[in-house]
Amino acid sequence: MNLRRTIRGGAMGGTVLVYLCLVGLVGTFSDLSLIGTWLTAAGLLLVLPPVVAGAVMTRPRVQAGERRTMALSTAGTGAATGFASGAVLAVGMGLVQVIGIDTVRRVFVSVSPILMETLTFGLSTWGGALVIVIGAAALGGAGALLRSMPRQIRRPIVVGTVAVVALGLLQRVVPSIFDTLSIERDWLYRDITNGLQTTGALIVFLLSVGVTEGLRRLQGRSAKEAGPADALPPEEGAAPEGRRGVPWGGVVRVVVLAVALVALPQLAGPVVSESLGTVGIYVLLGLGLNIVVGYAGLLDLGYVAFVAVGAYFFALLTGSHLITAFGLEDPLASLHVDPFVAIALVAGIAALIGLVIGAPVLRLRGDYLAIVTLGFGEIARVLLTSDWLQPVFGGARGLGDITDASIGSYGFRHPQHFYYLVLALCLFAVFVSWRLQDSRIGRAWTAMREDEQVADATGVSTVRYKLLAFAMGGAIGSLGGAVYAIKLGSLSASGGTFGVLVSVTVLAVVILGGLGSIRGVIVGALVLIGLPDLLSQFEEYRLLVYGAALMVMMLQRPQGLVPNSRRTRELLEVDRSQDRWTGALAADKRVASEVSPVGEGSG
């Protein structure tokens, strides 16, 4: 047993535990019950670090004949690591007790009596600390064991756990789906806010295990470990150019998906539909930013400016605000543009603005471009809320009374209808993105991403294609803004509505899902927008979670969750002979002023 590693692992695990408590995640999530009365989301947060520490610090060394003894030693190492983690937390708790909770609280605001109660399980401090240490040790051991188990045992357990946890987290969504479909749900969800019934959870767990196992046997997979690569989820964009066919399996899947998409809001009820609508908006925004960042490789941190343009100009075009602002009375001068026309118009306006802003700015290198675009996003926000432009944009109060888009009496503001509007626009954006990917334009973008100077030398006008990407992305972004205006009925740029956080969120969605990957954007939006929307406790922690997601992704899996195969190669190119090339490239470019912020910029 490697003592140093154990201590290191334990220290890291313990630090994470302490961090989770100090930053308030444990406290906030302690009122979200997952299973019965005994497991809250906070509990889950506390359980994970020791398990992960135990799993990570041991290496699976199990072979057929030696399973028994090896497992024990592995479990031992895991337990030791877990123990160390728990010890760190316990020490922290002890310190709080010694210093006095009130004093500590003046610095770390999240250390509340409730937190301490949670941590000590209602016992005295020492009792609680003991439970934590022993519990963490057990969890560490369990984590290590899990890691060292052969795949066919581990997988069902993991799947079962994830299923239970997911159902617990989705406790606001799933029960209403059950209800709409008239399926009995009391065995699983008794009261909607109290998590799963323990017995129900157990049933789900066993069911998932059974299903996973059953599927495995049906598909007759071999029992051997297949290696790390098999953990990758499906890729996209891997088919070579020009290949087409009519795969019937694919058609069936598409049909099922279409039916599900259309039926979803009816099944899920208005509350969930609203969340889905928000997710949809971010999918739309993500697709737009995906063209800018994912296809063309331009890091845009001010994307929210386009969204704001879309929203505000939609409001101005469809309403009479603009007219009254300038004191005009003539009814013929009223701008009551039809909402659907307005949506198309704002896209055009946004594209134009994109061209105007992009022209001077897109020649800058990556880092500089990022900050400058960030600046434009901020300028947009400042201008929209300024007193100076208050007559037009409404200043801090913003614009109200925005017309709903409707076909006849079917108004799209209603959540379950809004979903379809967003869905339609998303499908449009998906189609455009997909077609562009494999086209001459997509090739040009890829070449630019790989090596901008060489692409230029080969005849690709980098200026033009960067502008194209920027304008297109902006246009799609403005569509998102327009529907956002429809959804809300009124706009105000004060507060965070059109701030940096939005730009960053969309970026996180694209990156989490996978740069350049259409499916990735959808997954990213579901995870980063859907989950927090359903779990109100996340609200205060968005920055934290998004920041962590970005970092973890870049450090561990830069190609995203649902990667585009080409981008994966590009982003992981570190350990190949590419290194020689980049070195040579730098040598060639040295005389071309490598240090200048202008000009160089691949990727």
Add this chain to the structure above:
Amino acid sequence: MAASAGGRKLGWTVGFPWRRIILTLVAIGIGVFVLIGSYRTLTLPDAERIIAETWFQLMVRGLALGAVYALIALGYTLVYGILRTINFAHGEVFMAGAFGSYFFAAAFAESGFLDRHIVVSVIVLLLSSMAVSVGVAVLLERVAYRPVRRAPRVVPLITAIGASLFLQGTFSGFFGPDFKGYPKPEILGGQWELFGVTVKRTDIVVFLTMVVAVAALQYFVRRTTTGKSMRAVAYDREIASLMGIDVDRVVLTTFAIGGLLAGIAAVLYSMTFGQIGPFMGFLPGIAAFTAAVLGGIGSIGGAALGGLLLGILQSVGPYLLLSGFHVPSPFQLKDVVTFSVLVLVLLFRPAGLLGSEEVDRL
């Protein structure tokens, strides 16, 4: 894209005429705007006019603000010189320092210690601020930057952005998202007479502190071995490592120094403005970055000069340019000034005021 050649007007390649025409027009337009705006502001009727004393105070305030920016900008410029990348999270390094010293400051103020033993208090505040800032900076480098140093450029950029958000969220979670009042010693609370005009004492002190810090840094970089190693790595990382310089350590040192300066800036800023919060690093961070670019990224003197200049522009600019047009609340647009400066510099003179396109920036 083609880099610039020398010998032509404004220093670029003679491009497709459109670009030059548009840029010239833009330059003229801005020049006209500045002239007209200033003229109008200065010729406002007496009731609305801003008197000379106010201008002077604005300038001094601008210098103080600029001093803070300069200190933060040095962090950006040093890291850029070494790694050719922008440390997006540097604003949060600054913010962390403010929090690091805050609890001491609050305790000192409450007990009166702050005013009884000013020197000791301030030293403690500076040290605690620097300690936390350096800690965060070093942690950033080890955890978020070093693992991806060789990855394609977009990866460290995004990691940095993620780190920036994460730090803001963390400090917000630890200490609460709201603003906290930051005390300052009474002795700094008053005003001095300077050339017959009253100016805030804090402003002067901040400025002087910055001068000392920059001088110390220049000495360090030029005279000490570590400083020379830093310059070597900035010049050519590969060769430096072949010469036996431990590049990793140099990078770490650079981040640490940046953190040190940011820590000083944090105390100065907090005392000047009287409040801190988890998101306080965002705008000053961008301003400082603009300052570094304005002065010439990679150049220490440039960062200092750029900082001061930007501070003055931010402070005086909105009033000077916009009051004449009867724009209400011009100070709201001070960040627009910052970004405009950034874009203009990058458009017209990307190497900055003191920068050159050649080697040896540090």
Add this chain to the structure above:
Amino acid sequence: MSLLDVRGVAKHFGGLRALDGLDVRVDEGEIVSIIGPNGAGKSTVFNVISGMYGPDEGDVGFRGESIVGLQPNQVTRLGIARTFQNVHLFPNMTVLENAMVGQHCRSSAGVVGAVIGTPRQRREERRIRERAQNALSFFGPRLAGHRQDQLAFALSSTNRRRLEMARAMATEPRLLLLDEPTGGMDPSETLELRDDIVRMRDQLGLTVVVIEHDMHVVKGVSDRVIAFDDGRKIAEGSYDEVAEDERVIEAYLGTRHEELR
């Protein structure tokens, strides 16, 4: 009227005078070699011609018109293509895709065409593909067949060079600038390339300017040889004339010819 006319071009980087009062003319259908010791400014001249940066003094004329100040992609569109001393392919694109990028400047389908898939766009895509394959087939079976779907970084060093040349040829140029194309090639590959260069002129009607160190190649392909040193032209003429030129020998060997005896 010559195809390429470099007149009085000077270029300096800070204190370094890379090119100094350079005059080079290339007529259509010629194969001209540029030789000279390292650092003589050979690649710099290519960079100036292809538009990567502009000259500080002087002018570059192509088919009678000045091309100074144009973007590299515009220069390529006008008909000048080049390769690089250190091969710069698009490593994560396939061989065929690399060549297809070369065809970019000879095609025009826009966003609407790409999204909707108009017949015109589809025809153009097919044409791009065919012409790219044609360019690749110049090197025979080496870059053809299943090779075309291989990723560029996986190619051997010599095939990478060939791909870069094919990509340049896919831009349908009139003038091809090759920068040390035999770098990394073994003797047989070098001889093959020598014949390829001549074929480029004979079969495809290209005018070629080659920067080379390997004198076998220079001797075998050149109608004219230009020798550089220190950013200046020090000799020009047939291979034999230049090879015997004292200044050239001195530039390479650094000593006066007589002192060797």
